[in-house]
Amino acid sequence: MLRTDVTVIGAGPAGLFAAFYVGMRDLTVRILDPLPEPGGQLMALYPEKYIYDIAGFPKILAKDLVNNLVEQLEPFKPVYTLGERAEKLEEVDGDFHITTSSGNTYVTGAVIIAAGVGAFEPRKVGCAGEAEFTGRGVYYAVKSKAEFAGKRVLIVGGGDSAADWTLGLKDIADVTLIHRREQFRAHAATVNQMIAAAEADEVRILTPYELKEVRGDERVREVVIFNNATKEETVMGVDAVVILAGYLSKLGPLATWGLEMEGNKKIKVLDGTMRTSRPGIFACGDVASYAGKLPLICLGFGEASIAANYAAAYAHPELKVNPGHSSERDESPTPAPAH
Helix, strand or coil: CCEEEEEEECCCHHHHHHHHHHHHCCCCEEEEECCCCCCCHHHHCCCCCEECCECCECCEEHHHHHHHHHHHHHHHCCEEEECCCEEEEEEECCEEEEEECCCCEEEEEEEEECCCCCEEEECCCCCECCCCCECCCEECCCCCHHHHCCCEEEEECCCHHHHHHHHHHCCCCEEEEECCCCCCCCCHHHHHHHHHHHHCCCCEEECCEEEEEEEECCCEEEEEEEECCCCCEEEEECCEEEECCCEEEECHHHHHCCCCEECCCEEECCCCCCECCCCCEEECHHHEECCCCCCCHHHHHHHHHHHHHHHHHHHCCCCCCCCCCHHHCCCCCCCCCCC
């Protein structure tokens, strides 16, 4: 049974950076995630969206940030265990035994939970034809802008993702946005840009409208939208429907691991070491909760480095918590072998 010094649960940006820092301590690390590829929400939901608040990058595509994190981590030869959900945790002879949805058990000296918002799934509208045409013209994320080039695209939603993709697709597609309310939840600056684009006839914005039905044959061909104010229905020809109404998330089995929680989706960390109520288990990123917490990727990186160094010292008490300066390391690190 392959044992690693530290296991990171979650392969989003915080999890990948935590694993990197474990490698910086010359320790072995396993990365465990139910998704089939690293990157978490960034890759699963918006790989082609720009992120603007990463230090040193004026802007960077989400997929490029993930690829950079994977490349940064690669010299330490992490053990990727993807497509498996962590379900059961036991302590045996000073180690943690993690059993997954595949029935496999992995042994580790310390655990870092970087599970983001937990398992997530898109919020459905619930209209006629939605389920029937999912995968045949109904989408819940934009994974490739090129897929929508030259198409008539209906975007449904009023939050940041809906506003961002209304702007993001306007130069390559015929875009209409509908929202059930008059007001949008998205950032004011983005809403203002969207309104300006509508005034310039670059996009269409229809409020207060809801999606009532999706129609087609082998693909989506048209939709029925409903005006909440006038109660009128309108039939609109479309090639694609992108529903961006938010996501439902749950922490799943991790919530049964005997950790002190904040609500049912967040794990409480006790202090600045990112330790949880259970010794040897640390948390970072969106899943971690503490006073003054802000759910930002840039802060998640800092939390990840703290969690990794304290997890390293827990797994190997002879190690100092302070890792020293990375500039003092050899340029080509040699990872410790897994055992």
